[in-house]
Amino acid sequence: MNDIEERIDHLLGQMTLEEKIGQLNQPMIHGLPGLDLLRQGKAGSIINAFGALSGQGFDHLSSAEACNTLQKAALESRLGIPLLFGRDIIHGQRTVFPIPLAQAASFNPTLVEQINRVAAREASAVGIRWTFAPMLDIARDARWGRIAEGYGEDPYLTARMAEAAARGFQGDDVSQPDRLVACAKHYVGYGAAEGGRDYEQAEISEPTLRDVYLPPFRAAVAAGVGTVMSAFLDLNGVPATANRRLLTDILRGEWGFDGFVVSDWESIGELAQHGVAEDRAQAAALALHAGVDMDMVSGAYQETLAENLRCGRISDAELDTAVRRVLRIKHRAGIFERPFTDPERASRDILTAEARDLARQAARETMVLLKNDRNLLPLRDMRRILVAGPFVHATAELFGTWTMDGRAEDVVPLDQAFRQIAPTGVELWFAATPDLALSRAHYADAVILLMGEHPARSGENANVSDLNLPPGQLEWITAVAGIGKPTVLVVFAGRPLAITRAIAQVQAAIYAWHPGLEGAAALAEILFGLAAPSGRLPVSMPRATGQAPIYYARKPSGRPLREDGPFRTRYVDLPTVPLYPFGYGLTYTRFSYSDLRISSQRMRDTLTVSALITNVGERAGTEVVQLYIRDLVGSLTRPIRELKGFQRMTLQPGESRRVQFTLREEDLAFTRADGSWGAEPGRFKVWIAPHCEAGLEGEFML
Ligand code: GLC
Numbered sequence: 001m002n003d004i005e006e007r008i009d010h011l012l013g014q015m016t017l018e019e020k021i022g023q024l025n026q027p028m029i030h031g032l033p034g035l036d037l038l039r040q041g042k043a044g045s046i047i048n049a050f051g052a053l054s055g056q057g058f059d060h061l062s063s064a065e066a067c068n069t070l071q072k073a074a075l076e077s078r079l080g081i082p083l084l085f086g087r088d089i090i091h092g093q094r095t096v097f098p099i100p101l102a103q104a105a106s107f108n109p110t111l112v113e114q115i116n117r118v119a120a121r122e123a124s125a126v127g128i129r130w131t132f133a134p135m136l137d138i139a140r141d142a143r144w145g146r147i148a149e150g151y152g153e154d155p156y157l158t159a160r161m162a163e164a165a166a167r168g169f170q171g172d173d174v175s176q177p178d179r180l181v182a183c184a185k186h187y188v189g190y191g192a193a194e195g196g197r198d199y200e201q202a203e204i205s206e207p208t209l210r211d212v213y214l215p216p217f218r219a220a221v222a223a224g225v226g227t228v229m230s231a232f233l234d235l236n237g238v239p240a241t242a243n244r245r246l247l248t249d250i251l252r253g254e255w256g257f258d259g260f261v262v263s264d265w266e267s268i269g270e271l272a273q274h275g276v277a278e279d280r281a282q283a284a285a286l287a288l289h290a291g292v293d294m295d296m297v298s299g300a301y302q303e304t305l306a307e308n309l310r311c312g313r314i315s316d317a318e319l320d321t322a323v324r325r326v327l328r329i330k331h332r333a334g335i336f337e338r339p340f341t342d343p344e345r346a347s348r349d350i351l352t353a354e355a356r357d358l359a360r361q362a363a364r365e366t367m368v369l370l371k372n373d374r375n376l377l378p379l380r381d382m383r384r385i386l387v388a389g390p391f392v393h394a395t396a397e398l399f400g401t402w403t404m405d406g407r408a409e410d411v412v413p414l415d416q417a418f419r420q421i422a423p424t425g426v427e428l429w430f431a432a433t434p435d436l437a438l439s440r441a442h443y444a445d446a447v448i449l450l451m452g453e454h455p456a457r458s459g460e461n462a463n464v465s466d467l468n469l470p471p472g473q474l475e476w477i478t479a480v481a482g483i484g485k486p487t488v489l490v491v492f493a494g495r496p497l498a499i500t501r502a503i504a505q506v507q508a509a510i511y512a513w514h515p516g517l518e519g520a521a522a523l524a525e526i527l528f529g530l531a532a533p534s535g536r537l538p539v540s541m542p543r544a545t546g547q548a549p550i551y552y553a554r555k556p557s558g559r560p561l562r563e564d565g566p567f568r569t570r571y572v573d574l575p576t577v578p579l580y581p582f583g584y585g586l587t588y589t590r591f592s593y594s595d596l597r598i599s600s601q602r603m604r605d606t607l608t609v610s611a612l613i614t615n616v617g618e619r620a621g622t623e624v625v626q627l628y629i630r631d632l633v634g635s636l637t638r639p640i641r642e643l644k645g646f647q648r649m650t651l652q653p654g655e656s657r658r659v660q661f662t663l664r665e666e667d668l669a670f671t672r673a674d675g676s677w678g679a680e681p682g683r684f685k686v687w688i689a690p691h692c693e694a695g696l697e698g699e700f701m702l
Contacts, residue, residue, distance in 0.1 A: 004328060004331040004332065005328075007331060007336075008324050008327045008328060008331065011079065011081070011327060012320060012323060012324060012327070014079060015079065015323070017306055017309065017319075018040075018041070018042070018306070019041045019077075019078070019079060019081075020319055020320070020323045021042075021301060021302060021305045021306060021319070022040070022041045022042040022043060022044060022302070023041075023044035023081065023294075023323050023326050023327065024044060024293060024294050024295055024301045024302075024305070024322055024323065024326065025042060025043050025044060025045075025294070025295055025299070025301055025302040026043065026044065026045040026046065026047055026086070026262065026294050026295060026296050026297060027043050027046065027047070027297065027299070028046070028047055028049060028050070028051075028297055029046050029047065029048050029049070029061065029066070029070070035069075035070070035073035036073075038070060038073035038074040038076075038077065038083070039073050039074070039076045039077050040077060041074070041077035041078060041079060041081065042302060043074070043083065044081070044083070044084065044294060044326055044330075045083055045084040045085070045086055045130070045262075045294060045326075046067075046070055046083050046085050046086070047086050047087065047296060047297065048061060048062045048067075048085060048086065048087040048127075048128060049087065049088065049404070052265050052266065052297075053460060053461060054088060054402075054404055055088060055090070055401050055402040055404070055459045055460050056401070056456065056459060056460065056461075056462070057404065058396075058403070058404055058405075058406065058407075059404050060404075060405060060407070062087060062123075062126040062127060062128060062405065063126050063127065063343075063346070064125065064126055064127045064340075064341035064342065064343040064345065064346060065343055066127065067083075067085050067126070067127025067128075067340075067341055068127065068340045068341060068343070070083060070085075071083055071127075071339050071340055072340075074339075075339060081327070081330070081336075082330065082335040082336060082339035083335075083339075084129055084130050084181070084326075084329070084330055084333060084335060085127050085128050085129055085130065086128065086129075086130040086131070086132060086183075086262075087123065087128045087130075087131060087132070087404075088131065088132045088133065088402055088404065089119050089120075089123045089128065089131035089132075089133060089180065089405075090131075090132075090133045090135065090149055090401075090402035090403075091103065091115070091119070091400065091402065091403070091516070092115065092118065092119045092122070092359070092403070092405075092406075092516065093119050093122035093123040093126070093128075093350070093405045094122050094350045094351045094405050094406070094407070094410070095118060095119075095122060095350070095351050095352075095355040095356065095358075095359050095516075095517065096359070096399045096400075096403045096405075096406040096410075096516045096517045097115045097118075097119070097358075097359050097362050097363075097516045098359075098362050098363055098366045098400070098513055098514065098515045098516045098519065099148045099149065099400035099401065099402075099458075099494055099513055099514045099516075100133075100134070100135060100148070100149055100150055100151055100161075101147060101148050101149070101150065101151065101152060101494065101495070101513060101538060101539070102362075102363075102366035102367075102400075102512075102513035102514065102515060102535075103115060103151070103161065103362065103366060104150075104151035104152045104157060104158070104161055104538035105365075105366045105367075105368055105511075105513065105535035105536060105537065105538050105585070106362070106365040106366050106534070106535060106648075107157070107535075107536055107538075107624040107646050107648055108365055108648055109160050109161060109163065109164035110164070111361070111362055111365055112161050112164040112165055112168065113164040113165070113167045113168040114168065114358055115168060115358065115362055116133075116134075116164070116165045116167075116168025116169045117168045117169075117171070118354075118355045118358055119131070119168070119169070119180070120168065120169050120170075120171075120178060120179050120180040121178045121349050122349060122350045122351075122355070122405075123180055123405075124177060124178045124179065124180060124341065124345075125178070125341065125345040125346045125348075125349040125350055126341070126346055126350075126405075127341045128180065129179075129180060129181060129333050129335060130180060130181040130183065130226075130227065130333070131169055131180045131181070131182060131183060132183045132185060132229060132262075133165065133169070133182065133183060133185070134151075134161065134162055134165035134166070134169075134182065134183075134184065134185075134220065135149040135150045135185050135186065136150060136151070136158055136162050136184055136185065136216035136217055136220060137149075137150045137185075137186055137189075137190045137191035137213075137231075138150070138152075138153060138154070138155060138158060138191050138192075138212055138213050138216065139152065139153060139191035139539070140153045140191070140192075140539075140540075140548075140549040140550065140551040141191070141192075141193075141195075141196040141548045141549040142196070142467055142495040142496045142497070142539065142542060142548055143195065143196025143197075143463050143464055143465065143467065143495075143545070143548050144191060144193060144196035144197075144198065144463055144495075145198060145401070145457070145458055145459050145460060145461065145462030145463045145464070145494070145495070146190070146191070146198065146459060146460055147191070147494070147495045147496075147539065148400060148401050148458045148459055148494030148495060148513075148514070149401065149402060149459065150191065151216075151538060152538030152539040152582075153538070153539050153540065153551040153552070153553075153582060154538065154551075154552075154553065154582065154643050155211070155212050155213075155215040155216060156215075156642070156643045156644060156645075157538055157643060157646070158215075158216040159215050159216045159218075159219035160219070161216075162184065162216045162217075162219045162220040162223065163219050163220070163222075163223040165182065165220075166182045166184075166220055166223035166224060166225050167223065169181070169182040170182050170224060170225070170226065174224075174226060174332055174333055174334075175332060175333060175334025175337075176334070177334070177338050177341070177342075178345075178349070179333075181225075181226035181227060181329055181332075181333050182220070182225040182226060182227070183225065183226070183227040183228065183229050183262065184216075184217050184220035184221065184225045184227075184228045184229070185228070185229035185231070185264070186229055186230070186231035186232065186233075186240070186264055187217055187228050187229060187230055187231055187240060187246065187247070187251070187261075188209070188213050188214060188217060188231060188235070188240060188246060189202050189204050189209060189213045189231065189233060189235045189240070190202075190231040190232065190233050190240075191213075192204055192213070193233055196463050196464075196548060196549075197463055198460060198461045198462075198463055199232050199233065199461070200233070201233060201234035201235070201237075202233055202234070202235055202236075203236055204235065204236065206671065206675065207636055207670070207671040210671040210677070211670050211671050212553075214250070217251075218255055221251070221255045221256075221257045222255075225259065226259040226260075226329045226332060226333070227259050227260055227261065227262055227329060228251060228257065228259065228260075228261050228262075229261070229262050229263070229264055229296075230243075230246075230247060230261055230262070230263050230264060230267060230287075230290075230292050231264060231267070232264050232267050232270065234274055238276070239267070239270075239271055239274045239276060240267075241263050241264070241267040241268055241270075241271060241287050241290065241292055242271050242274075242276055242277075242283075242286040242287055242290045243290055244289060244290040244291060246290075247261055247290045247291030247292060248290065248291035251291065252291065258325070258328065259325060259328070259329050260293040260294060260322070260325035260326050260328070260329055261291055261292050261293050261294070261325075262292070262293070262294040262295075262296050263287060263292045263294065263295055263296050263298070264296060265296050265297050265298075266296065266297050266298040267296070267298070268280075268283055268284055268287040268292060268295050268296075268298045268300045268301065269283055269298035269299070269300045270283075270298070271283035271286055271287065280298075280300040280303065280304055281300075281303075281304035281307060281308055281313070282313070283300055284300040284301050284303075284304045284305055284308060285304075285308045285313040285314050287300075287301075288301070288305065288308075288314050288318055288319070288322060289314065289318060292322075293321075293322040293323075293325045293326055294322075294326060305319065351410060356517070356518055359516050359517055359518040360518035360521055360522050361522075362516065362518075363512075363515040363516055363518050363519040363521075363522030363523070364522045364525060364526065364531045364533075364534075365534055365535060366513060366515065366535050367510050367511065367512045367513070367515065367522065367523065367526055367533050367535050368510065368511040368533065368535035368536065368537055368584075368585040369508075369509075369510055369526075369533035369535075369585060369586040369587065369588075370503065370509040370510065370511055370541075370580055370584075370585075370586065371503055371506070371507070371508055371509040371586070372507075372508045372586050372588075373507040373508060374507065375588075376446075376486050376488065376507045376508045377488065377508045377510075377526075377527065377529075377588070378526070378527060378528055378529025378532075378588060379426075379446055379488075379527055379528055379529070380528075380529065382426060382445040382446045383425065383426065383427060383445055384426075384427045384429065384443060384444050384445050385422075385426060385427070385428055385429070385444060385445060385446050385447070385448060386429045386430075386431060386437065386440045386441055386444035386446075386447045386448070386485075387415070387418060387428055387429065387430050387431070387447075387448045387450065388430070388431040388432075388434075388436075388437035388440070388441075388447065388448070388449055388450070388476075388480060389432075389437075389449050389450035389451050389473075389476070389490075390432065390450070390451070390473075391414060391450035391451070391452065391490075391492055392414060392415055392430045392431065392432045392450055393413050393414060393415055393430070393432060394411075394413065394414045394450075394492070394520065395408040395409075395411040395412075395413050395414075396408040396411065396455075397454055397455060397492070397514075398411060398414070398492065398514060398515055398516060398517065398519040398520060399411075399455060399514060399516060399517065400455050400458060400459075400494055400513070400514025400515075400516070401455050401458045401459025401460070401462070401494055401514070402459055403455075406517065410517050411517045411520070412520065412521065413520070414450070414520035414523075415428070415430045417520035417521040417524055418430075418520065418524045420521070420524075421521055421524035421525055421528060421530065422524065422528055423528055426528075429444065434472075434475075434476045434479060434480070437476070437479075437480050438479055438480060438483070441480050441483040441485055442483060444485055445485065445486075446485055446486040446487070446488065447480055447481070447483070447485050447486070447487045447488070448487075448488045448490060448527065449476070449477055449480060449481075449487060449488065449489050449490065449506070450490050450492070451469055451473045451476070451477065451489060451490070451491055451492070451502070452469065452470075452473075452490075452491040452492035452493045452497070452512075453469075453470055453492070453493045453494065453495075453497065454470075455494060455514055457470070457494070458493070458494025458495065458514065459494065464495075465545070466545055467495075467496075467497050467498040467542055467544070467545040467548065468497065468498050468545070469491075469497055469499060469502060473502070474501060474502055477489065477502045477505060477506070478505060481505040481506055482505075486507050486508075487505070487506040487507055487508075488506060488507070488508040488509065488510070488527065489502055489503060489506040489508070489509040489510075490509070490510045490512050490523060490527075491509070491510070491511050491512060492512050492513065492514055492515070492519075493511070493513060493514070494513070494514055495539075496511075496537075496539045496540065496541045496542060498541075498542050498543060498544045498545055498547075498579070499541070499579070500543045500544065500579050503579070510523070510526065510527075510533065511535075511537075511541075529588070532587055532588045532589075532619065532620065532621055532622065533585065533586065533587060533588065534585070534587060534621070534622035534624070534648070535585050536583050536584060536585035536624045536626075536691065537580055537581065537582055537583060537584050537585060537691075538582070539551075539582065540552055540578035540580070540581055540582050541578050541579040541580040541581075542578055542579065543574055543575065543578065543579045544574055546571065546574065547571075547574070547576075547578065550578055551582070552578075552581055552582040552583075552640075552641060552692040552693070553639035553640070553641060553642055553643075553692075554639060554640060555637045555638070555639060555640070556637065556638075556640050560640075561576055561577070577693070581691050581692050581693045582643075582691065582692045583624070583626050583643070583646075583689070583690070583691035583692045584690075584691040584692075584693075585624070585691075587617075587619075587621035587622060587623070588617070588619045588621060589615050589616075589617025589618065589619045589620065589621035589653065590615075590616050590617040590621075591613055591614065591615055591616065591617075591621065591623045591651070591690065592613070592614045592616045593611050593612070593613060593688060593689070593690065593695065593696050594611065594612045594614070594696070595611060595612040595658075596609070596610070596611045596688060596696035596697075596698050597609070597610045597611070598686065598698045598699075598700055600700070601699075601700055601701060602700065602701045602702075603663065603665065603668075603684075603700055603701065603702045605664065605665055606662050606663060606664050606665075607662070607663045607700055608660055608661065608662050608663070609627065609660070609661050609663060609686050609688060609698065610658050610659060610660035610661070610688070611625075611658070611659060611688040611696050612656055612657070612658050612659075613625055613649065613651065613656065613657055613658075613659055614651070614654075614655070614656040615651035615652060615653055615654060615655050615656075616654075617653060618653050619653060620650060620651065620652050620653065621650070621651065622648055622649065622650045622651075623648070623649055623650075623651065623690065624646055624647070624648050624690075625646065625647050625648075625649060625659045625688060625689075625690070626643060626645070626646045626687075626688070626689050626690070626691065626692070626695070627643070627644050627645035627646065627661040627663075627686070627687070627688055627689075628641040628642060628643055628644065628686070628687040628689055628692060628695065629641075629642055629644050629663070629667070629668065629684055629685065629686050629687075630642070630684065630685040630686075631668060631670070631679075631680070631682065631684055632682060632683045632684065632685060633680075633682045633683065634670065634672070634680055634682070635672045635673035635674070635680060636670070636671075636672065636673050638670065641687070641692050643692070644661075644663065644667050645661040645663075647659055647661075659688065661688070663686070665679050665702065666679070668680075668684065668702060679702055680702070681701075681702050682701070682702060683699060683700075683701055684699065684700055684701070684702060685697060685698070685699055686698050686699070686700060
């Protein structure tokens with residue numbers, strides 16, 4: 001028994017029932033019923049948030065001083081158990097990085113680790129030691145506002161980002177004062193909410209749950225995340241917050257998770273609204289029994305667990321188990337030894353030049369070049385360039401959702417950033433209205449249109465029924481592009497939008513997501529060729545709203561989509577494939593793939609697949625080489641492609657490099673018809689590819 005467990009046993013043995021229940025209670029920092037609640041040991045954690053929709057606004061309430069004041073009160077309690085301060089540090093704290101969906105477009109786990117390392121350093125400087133991130137919900141319906149917060153549609157990519165985020169937040173020793181306890185959320189299946197409508201129910205089959213939605217969480221647990229958050233949603237009739245099979249049998253029984261589970265905001269109390277509990281007391285008993293250890297804000301644990309214990313609806317053992325888990329993570333976080341935050345750190349550790357540089361690099365790597373006819377980009381030999389659209393003066397609009405600590409004054413407004421970056425001799429005009437844009441376009445050598453959605457249309461409870469650009473923007477694009485000058489479209493968004501008609505009218509297009517506080521400068525660098533785009537799509541780009549949900553790893557169907565024959569489409573009014581597919585992205589050069597080699601036609605325990613990648617253009621460029629497989633015959637139907645590896649590589653013009661992947665039998669495993677997990681013998685296809693609809697194809701047998 002290591003000393004943490006002994007210390008927990010010792011502490012637990014001294015705790016009263018009230019003190020045990022107190023550790024499972026997480027009230028808001030705001031409206032706190034005075035410091036007495038803390039002095040009585042009736043809170044185990046404080047959430048630094050001002051309300052249920054904190055992600056949609058700003059509050060700069062976190063400070064070392066504020067947390068230290070609360071902590072002092074908690075340490076005055078009988079047993080002096082320190083508070084763990086939690087906050088949504090989703091993509092940076094004061095240094096706002098690109099949204100997680102954009103980070104996924106980098107296909108660069110090292111970058112994601114670096115981002116979250118900085119986020120941990122900044123957030124811990126203002127007293128936070130626990131973040132409610134990474135968000136790992138697989139999202140295949142762009143109508144859902146929270147697609148912005150995760151890493152897209154693919155389980156393999158999301159799992160790699162989960163590991164990177166956990167490493168970034170927690171490091172090798174999460175007890176260090178500049179680290180954060182991570183939280184894998186929202187466990188599980190929240191992204192499958194019906195109709196893309198937040199909080200709605202989801203029906204997910206067991207094989208799909210196991211092979212699509214759970215793998216990122218399993219990766220996060222294997223990477224050592226200290227906490228998991230139970231989701232709001234009703235999954236197959238059982239709300240995730242009352243789902244013992246998920247929270248105990250799988251999470252702990254199968255995966256060995258030994259941290260603690262926090263409910264999502266008031267989701268314990270909301271079990272009564274779901275209609276699986278008569279009242280808050282029954283809701284609390286259900287949640288504790290399912291395996292939810294800490295109650296975020298609902299107060300149901302604080303109010304009813306003592307009574308629940310007295311009338312036998314919960315047991316002493318269940319209560320002690322929950323308290324033990326919370327105390328374990330508090331010990332691992334080192335807050336018994338170091339409960340306070342050094343107030344001096346904030347002036348040193350926050351918004352440093354290095355952090356800004358990383359934010360700029362992240363924005364460069366996350367933007368996706370979708371179209372570049374006749375190599376219009378990077379812009380050159382242009383004297384007068386018109387920049388038009390609702391984002392021309394953007395500052396905080398670049399942040400994206402969940403940026404409570406972001407500050408508009410930290411951002412160089414987009415037009416200024418463009419002026420700073422544009423080559424000398426280039427005259428930039430800015431037009432924030434269509435009429436001004438039209439009057440200027442005639443005299444410009446090229447036009448850059450900055451369109452897309454405000455962060456308010458993104459994030460929690462910000463779902464859209466229509467994936468087209470916001471009202472008026474398509475008309476604006478049509479009018480200005482109609483002038484006939486070379487036109488570049490840039491889209492800022494928290495989701496893939498249906499930009500089919502817009503993109504048809506322009507010669508080049510960049511998807512910039514919500515790129516964070518350095519996004520404007522990074523965009524200008526890419527437009528003027530000081531940096532090259534290297535992002536690839538982590539989500540399929542729909543042609544129209546009606547295609548949602550749309551994703552590449554779909555099942556073949558008995559009437560597969562084929563160019564020939566009658567079954568080439570599923571809609572009479574639209575091609576069925578996305579506008580741009582998962583993994584797609586252009587660069588300022590071109591790459592050729594050749595010489596696919598497979599180490600043997602029959603896989604024993606591993607098999608290597610390699611190909612030669614050549615930069616056949618005139619500029620250096622970064623390619624994201626992707627590995628896909630297809631299991632041609634299974635006891636259940638199998639996806640037409642599944643991502644099983646990727647490698648970023650930068651090649652100079654003319655340079656070739658052989659890229660190699662190793663496939664193991666477990667990479668071919670899935671949840672089989674009998675419910676077991678494993679690979680099945682048979683034929684497999686394999687691709688080394690630039691995206692999910694292309695590549696060099698080979699075959700092997702297992
Ligand atoms: C919100 C979100 C969750 C967040 C929590 C605290 O409702 O669902 O992602 O961490 O409440 O803000």
